[in-house]
Amino acid sequence: MTTQTVSARSGRAARPLTRTGRWARGAVGVAALFAASELLGRAGIVDRSYLPPASSVVTRAVELAGDTLFLQYLADTLTAWAAGLGLAIAVAVPLGLLLGSVPAVNAATRAIVEFLRPIPSVALIPLAGLLLGSGLEMKVALIVYAATWPILFNTMYGLAEVDPAGKDTLRVFGFGRLEILLRVSLPSAAPFIATGVRLAAAVALILAVGTEIISGFGDGLGIFIAQAYSVPDGARDVLAGTVWAGALGLVIDAALGGTQRRMFRWHHVRQGGTT
Amino acid sequence: GGGDSGSGGDGLEKETITVAALPLVDGAALHVGLKQKLFEAEGLKVQVKPVQQSIQALPALAKGDVDVIAGANYVTFLQAHEKGTLKLSILAEGAALTPNMMNVLVTPDSPIKSAKDLEGRKVAVNIPNNIQSLTLNAILKANNVDPTRIQYIQVPFPQMGAALEKGQVDAIHVVEPFLSDTQKKLGARVVVNGGGEPVTGVPISGYVTTQDFAAKNPKTAAAFQRAMLKAQQAAAGDRKRVEEVLPGYAHIEPQVASVITMPDFPTSVNTTRLQRIVDLMTTAGLLKSKPDLNTIVFQSKA
Amino acid sequence: MLEIQNLTHAYADGHVAVRDVNLTVQDGELVSIVGPSGCGKSTLLRCIAGLIRPTEGRIVLDGTPADGVPDNLAVVFQDYSRSLFPWLSVRDNVALPLKRRGMSKAQRREAAMEALESVGLAHAGTKYPWQLSGGMQQRVSIARALAYRPSLLLMDEPFGSVDAQTREDLEDLTLKVRGSDGMTILLVTHDIDESVYVGDRVVVLGASPGHVRADLPVDLPGPRDQISTRELPEFVRLRAEVGRLVRGAGETAAVAK
Amino acid sequence: MLEIQNLTHAYADGHVAVRDVNLTVQDGELVSIVGPSGCGKSTLLRCIAGLIRPTEGRIVLDGTPADGVPDNLAVVFQDYSRSLFPWLSVRDNVALPLKRRGMSKAQRREAAMEALESVGLAHAGTKYPWQLSGGMQQRVSIARALAYRPSLLLMDEPFGSVDAQTREDLEDLTLKVRGSDGMTILLVTHDIDESVYVGDRVVVLGASPGHVRADLPVDLPGPRDQISTRELPEFVRLRAEVGRLVRGAGETAAVAK
Amino acid sequence: MTTTTTPSPAVPVAPGQGRRAARVIGGLTHRWLPFALLIGVWELATRAAESPFFPPPSRIASATHELWLSGPVSRLFLTDLAMDNLLPSLGRMVLALAIAAAAGIALGMALGRSERAMAYLDPLLQFCRAIPPPTLVPVFVVLFDLGTQMQVASIVFSVIWPILLNTADGARSVTPLQMDTAEVFRLSAADRIRHIIIPSALPKIFAGLRLALSLSLILMVFSELLPGTVNGIGFQLTDAQSRSDMPAMWSVIVLLGVLGYLLNTLLLAVERRTLGRRRPADGKGNA
C-alpha cells in the first residue's frame, strides 16, 4: 500500500465566497480583458484608428450613454429582444415537453427539426424581409427562430434526465401522464431549462443586433454599428456599440442568474451542500 | 410605401415617396436636391431611409416598402433584372466613374510598382465579381496585364487599411472616402488608377425603382425624375454643394469631404452610356444576354 | 381481494426476478413478505403497483384483471429518499397526492400535518426533504402514504432506517390505521420479529428466481402489544419458523465467511 | 487514535444537529453508535469524514487536528443507492477508489471481485447498480469500502436493507476484517442487538441536539459467535441497557399512538 | 378516479422476419411522412405564389443537382464546385467545432466545479457571450490572419457557449452524495473529472454539442462573410444572393439543411453509444 501524502483537500468544506469576494473577482476578470485589449490596441500592429485601444472605446461607450438617439436605438433593440425571447420561451418549453415526453412525436418531427436547425436565419434576412417587412416583426421572427433551439433542447434533455423514482411515485398515486409531466418532470428539469433560457437570452441579443446589422434598415444598436462600419474611423464606434452589447448581455445574464438562483433554491442549496 | 395616393396638386398618384439611400458619395445629388427643395418644387415629399448596401434594399423595393433606391449598384440590379427577381426601372443616373475616385493602393515600401506587378498578387475588393473587379479587369487588360492571374480577396472597405497594413493582402482596390483615408494614414501609394481608361465615364449607380411602380405611378416617377435631373446638375455644377451634404448623410468629415475625388454626376438618363456597363458585364459573363435598355430606362411621357 | 396469478417477471436484460408466484390477499388483510436480499420482493410489489408489467401471469383486483396502476393505491418505496421531491416542503410532499382526492388546499395541508404528526414529524412540515435525516425522510414517505388513505398499501421495508423505539411505534401505527380504515397492506420487511408481529400472514419468498416458499398464517390473539405479544409462545414459535425458512431460502445470497 | 473534541455542528438553516460531542476511539476499536432517528448520527460521521466542517470543536486524528478528509478513510453511506455511480458496472464501482492505491487495472478488478464475493455478490460484477435490488446495492457499497482497506471505516446503517441471514453474515464479516486488518470502525445502527454484538463499545446518542448520552464498554469474551454470544447473560444485560437508553433518549422522535 | 399509463411490455415479443420488415417500413413512414408532407405543401404553395424569391422545391432540387451533385461517380457525384467549396467549409467547421468542444468542456468543468473560477470568469464570459461576432471584425483582423484562421476563430467564438454553459450546469449538478463519495475515497482531481463529473454531466454536454453542431453550420456561413474569404458554402450563398440567383441560393440553404441532418444523425449515434448503458429513462429497467 502506498503512503498517502496528499494534503487534505478543501472542496466542500471550503468557505464559500462572500458577495463582495465574488464581485471583486469578477471585476478582476473584466479588468484583465480590458488590459489585454488596451495592449492589443497600443501594440501598433495596425493604425490606432483601425483598432482603437480599450480606453478610447470605453470612453466612447460612456459618452454614448448621454446620446438620446443612441438610447432610443438601445430601446428598440431591447424591445425586439424581449419580445423575441418571450415568444421563444412560450414556444420552446411546451414543445420541448411534448417532444421530450412523447417519443413518437419526437421521431416524427426529428427530420424536419434537424433539417431546419442549421439554416442560418440571418442569411434569410432578404427573404424574411420580403414576407415580414424589415421592421420589428422580422427581427422578432428571426430571434424566435434562433432562440427556440437552446430552450427546446435543454427542455428535452432535462426531461430525459429526470429520476424515474419521482415519476413512479406520482404514478402509483394515480396521477396521469400530463400531471406527472407538470408536477415532477418539469420542476426537476427546470434548472436545466433555465440554463437553456440563459443561452437563448444571449442568442436573442446577438440576433437582434445581428439582424439589424445585416438588414441595414431601421433602428437599433445594430444600425448604429452598421452605420459606423461604413465610414473611415468607424471602428471606435463599432467597438463602443459592441461594448454596449456585451454589457447588456452581462446585465441580462446577471438578472437571469439571480432569478434562477432564487427560483431553484432547492437545487442550489442541495448542490452547494452545507456550511 | 409612404402614404397617400390619389390626386395631389399636380395630379401625382403619390405625393410621398420613400427612398432607400446609401451613405455613399454616389448618392449625393439626392441630398443636394433635398437641401435645395427641388422635390418640393415638383410637389413631392421624399422620405429617406438609410440603408447600408443597395442589395439590402432590394427585397424592400420588391415588396413595396420603399419606392426608390438611391445609389443602387448597377451590376447588382441588372443581374437581379436578368434573373427576374425584379423588373428594373432606372429613373435617374447617380454616378459615373472619374479618374482616381477608386484606386488600387499598396503600402509605401511595397515591391509592386506598376499594374504588371499585380500579377500573382492578392488584391482586396469589397464584393467579388462585382463592379470593382469588373472595371479593374478591364483596365488591366488594356494595360496588358492578365487579370486571371490576380487573386481577388473579399475585404469590406473599412477593413482594407488594416489588412493592407498587416500584410494580409498585397494591394487594395478602394473607393472614397476610404481611399483618401488610407493614403493619409498609411502613406499608401497608387499603382492603378481605377477610374482610368477604358472605364472612365462608365456609369456605376443610379436611382432605381420597379417597372411596376413606374407603370402605376407614371406622374410621380416623372416628377421624381425631373427633380433628380436638376439635382444632378446642381451636384455636378458645384462640388461645394456636395461637400456640404456629405458630413450629414455619409458621416464624412468636412476636411475629408473637401479633398476626396468626386464621381461624375450624369445630368441625363442615357441608354448609350448605360450600354457601356451592360457591355462590360456581358463580356465578363456577369450577364448572359443584353437587356433591352429602352424598357429599363424610365421615359417620362409628359 | 387481490389475486396474484402465476406471476413471472423478467427484466429487460433477461434476468428472471420472480417466477410463477401465486398469492391471494383478502380485503383488509396485512400480509408480511420476507425473503433473502434480491429474491424479488420489490419486483413483486412493483408488478402489483402496475409500474412494471408481468412477463407472464396477471394481477386480479376485486375480480378484474388489473391493467396499469390500481385505484386507491399508495406505495412506500424502498428507495424512499428518491421518491421525495426536493423542490417541495415536507408538508407539500405529503399533501401533493391528496390533489387526487379533490380536497381544498387548506384541507390537504391539514391532512398532511396530521399524518406528519402521527409519524412524529409535526415540527418538520416546513423543512425540505434534504434537510432531514434518513429516518425522518422515510417517515415522511410513510406519512404521505397514510395521508392518502389508500385501500391498498404497499410498503417496501418502510421501517428500515428508524431506531428501535420509533420502529415499534410505526408498527403499532400501521396496525392502528389498518384496523380503523380497513386497508389491505402488503409489507416487505427483513425483520422477522416484525413480520410476525404485524402480519396476519407471513409469506416467505425463496430466491433465484423469486417464488413463494411458504405462506404462514399468524394466529396471535387479540390486539397486539409490543411487550406481551412478543412473549407469547406462538409468537416465538412462528418467529423461529420464519427465521428458519428465510435462512434456508437464501441459497444465492450466501456471504462468504 | 481518533478524538472528537467539543464537536458542535449547525446546518446552514441554523438547525443545531449535534452539540458538544466528545468521543475518543482507539486504533483498531469498533464503536457502535445508536440513537433515535434524527439525533445527529449521520451528521457526526460526516464531520469525521471531513465532508462538513464543525461549527465548533475539532476532530483530532493521531494527534493532529484534521482539516478535510482524513487519509485512508472509507465510508458506507446511509443513502447507499445514491452513492453508487450508475454509469459504472458494479465491479468498476468497487474498483474505482483503488486507483488511489496505485494498483494496476487487473489488480483493482481482482480486488473488487474478491470484495464482492465476500458480500455474496460474486455473480453481479458485470451488472449495473440499477439492475440490483436495494440490499444488493447496499452490499456493493460495503464491498467498495472493504476493498479499499481503509484504516478508518465509517458505516452508516450498513446492514439496514438486507435480510436477517445476510445481516448476520455481514456482521461477522465486519468483525473478521477488523480483526485481520486492524481497522478502526465506527458503525451507526438501529439494531440494538447488533450494536452490542459487533461493538467493543456502544455509544448512545441523545436527541435535540445530538449529544453523548452514554458510552458503554462491551465486555464479551472471546471470538464472537452469532448463537453463543447472543446467549451470554452479559450480552442480554447490555442489550437491555442500550435499549433502555435509546428509548429514553428519543424525546422528540415520539410517534403519536 | 382513472387508471393511467399502461407500461410497455417488459420483454419485446420477438417479431418474425416479415413483421420486422413491416416495422422498419412503418418506422420509416412514421419518420419521413411529415417531412414529405411538408415538402408537398411547400411545392404547392410556391407554385401558386410564383414569386421569383421562392422557387418551388423541385426547381431547388434540380439546381442542387446541377450545382453540387452532377459530378463523376468516383467523387460521390460531387461537382468541382462542391469539391472546392464544400470540403473547405466543412473542414473549417469541424476544426472549429472540435476546438470549441475541447475548450468548452474544459472551461465548463472549471466553472461548474470551482466557485473561484466561476467568480473570476463568469462576468467576463457573459460579456463575451452577448457580442455579435460580426462586430468583432476590427479585432479579428488584428488578431488573426485573413481566411481560415479568422473564420475558425469566429466559429469557435460563437459555438463554444452552449457547450460551456451546459457543461458547467452538468458539472454543478452531480449528485452531491456522489461527490462526497469521491471525496471520501480521495479520488484525484483527474479521476473525479474522468469517472464522475464527466459521465454525470455527459447528457447535458451532449445537449450542448447538438446545439453547437447546428450553430457551427450557421456560423460557417457567417464566417464566410468575413474579410479574406475565397471559397466555401457561405461564400456561394452570398455570391448567389448578390447575383440574384435564387435557385442557387436556395440550393445552398437546402444543402445546409441536409448537412445539418446528416451531422446530427452522426452525433446522435455517438451519443447513443456513449450513454447507452445508463439507467433507462423510464421505469426501473423496464424494457
Ligand SMILES: Nc1ncnc2c1ncn2[C@@H]1O[C@H](COP(=O)(O)OP(=O)(O)OP(=O)(O)O)[C@@H](O)[C@H]1O
Ligand atoms: N432494473 C433491473 N434490471 C435487471 N435486473 C433487475 C432490475 N431490478 C432488479 N433486478 C434483479 O431482480 C432481482 C430481484 O430484485 P428485487 O429488487 O425485486 O429484490 P428484493 O427482493 O427487493 O431485494 P432486497 O431485499 O435486496 O431489496 C435481483 O436479482 C436484481 O438483481
Ligand SMILES: Nc1ncnc2c1ncn2[C@@H]1O[C@H](COP(=O)(O)OP(=O)(O)OP(=O)(O)O)[C@@H](O)[C@H]1O
Ligand atoms: N442538510 C441539512 N440541513 C438542515 N438540517 C439538516 C440537514 N441534514 C440533517 N439535518 C438535521 O439534522 C438533524 C440530524 O440529522 P442526521 O442526518 O445527522 O440524523 P441521524 O441521527 O443520522 O438520523 P437517522 O437515524 O434518521 O438517519 C436532523 O434533525 C435533521 O433534520
Ligand SMILES: [Mg+2]
Ligand atoms: Mg427490494
Ligand SMILES: [Mg+2]
Ligand atoms: Mg442518518
